[in-house]
Amino acid sequence: MSFVPSPPRSRHWTFTAVATGLVSPVLLWGGWRSYQSWERCLRIQGVRISDAEAEIPDACSGVNAVFVLLMLVGIGYVAATAVTGLCVGVVEGRHRRGFGHRRWATATIVGITAPWALVTYASGYGIGRLLPAPATDLAWAEGRDAGPRILAHLARGGQPTTVHASGFLTVEAVYLDVLLRYARHYGVSVTYTQTSAVAFGSAGFVAGAMLANAIGNSSAKYRAERIARAQWREHQAARVVLTPTATWCNVSGLWLRFDHAAVMEYHLDNFGAVLIFADCEPLRLNGPPAWAHAVLFGYFRFGAPALATLPFLSPIRAALSPTP
Incomplete structure (x- = not known):
């Protein structure tokens, strides 16, 4: 198994719902008001809007230009959102993501404010589902499914299977050899320099220089505090090997036990x-094979009977439960 990046978040649905919720009503209101103004102007000039052969009076040309401009903007907006919905639908359908990322509230807003976009999204989603899933997505699904499979096997009284860890030498058997994202959580000491400004000139110039210097010092202090605070660091891909007694991580060419x-x-x-x-410092292992690591860690640390009760395995046990 290999590491595959985490599935992208669905913030684009929130952005789309907000954007269409604001733009669609504004365009609709502006188009309707400009149409009413144009119709009123023509009526005052004694021209009927249904008369195709009548020329537009000069007094109404400005109002007509605004109406035509809003119509063109509206057509472009509808076309752009429709094409975007189609493309996003194809991508999300091919990646086997939930319809609308199961963001039903935002999908409903999009359906009300831009129904054409939701229709093209649904069409694209159906097309995407017919296409083969990318290899990375298949690897993600395979990695995530490994944890429940191993848990079910061990719960039935089975024994964990050893794997061949090429180039890794140990007297213990190896039960997991995967690529995961590695990170550690800790704070660091950071030094920064406070500057002192000396300014000559008018009172306004001196005050501005002092203010700029204070802002610079405050920014440097905030940046240093942000860097120094405890956070996840050393993010990198690492080969992770699990034996009955330890987890080994190859970080920058060094094996850490x-x-x-x-x-x-x-x-x-x-x-x-x-x-x-x-x-x-705490260790974070990120990626689909992390579930397999959790099961094997629980098995070797606490024994097979504990797999049914260990709290940290509850997400994996939930994945094993039949869907009602």
Whole structure:
């Protein structure tokens, strides 16, 4: 198994709902008001709007130009949102994502304010579902499915399967050899320089220079505090090997050993696992194979009977539960 980036978030649906919710009513209102103004102007000039052969009076040419401009903008807006909906639908359907990312509230707003875009999105989504899924998505699904499969196998009394870890030498058997995203959580010490400004000139110039210097010092202090605070660092892809007693991570060419017996807490979410230790910085392993790591870690650390009750395995046990 190999690492595949986490599925993208669905913020574009929120943006689309907000954008169409604002733009569509404005264009509709502007077009209707300009049409009414044009019709009123023609009526005053004694021209009927249904008379195709009548020339537009000069007094109404300005109003007519505004109406035509808004019509062209509206047509362009409808065409652009329709094409965008079609393209996004094809991409999301091919990647087997939920319809509208299952953001039903935002999808409803888009359907009300730009129904043509939702229709083309649905058409594109159907086309995308007929296309083969990308290899990266298949790898993601395979990696995520490995955890529940291993858990079910071990729960039935099966034994974990060893794997061949090419180039990795250990006296212990290896049960997992995957690529995951590696990160550590810690703070650092940061030094920064405060500057002092000396200005000569008018009172306004001196005050401006002092203010600019204060703003610069404040910005440098904030930047240093932001860099120094505890956060996830050292983000990189790392080869991760699991044995019965330890998890090994190859970071920048060096093998780091994390003893399972030293793990104080283990947290699991949709995208990764977090291991907290008593004497070193927390470790995060991000990617689909993290679920397999969680199951094997629980098995070797606590034994097969504990797999049914370990709290951090609850997302995997939920994935095993039949959908009602």
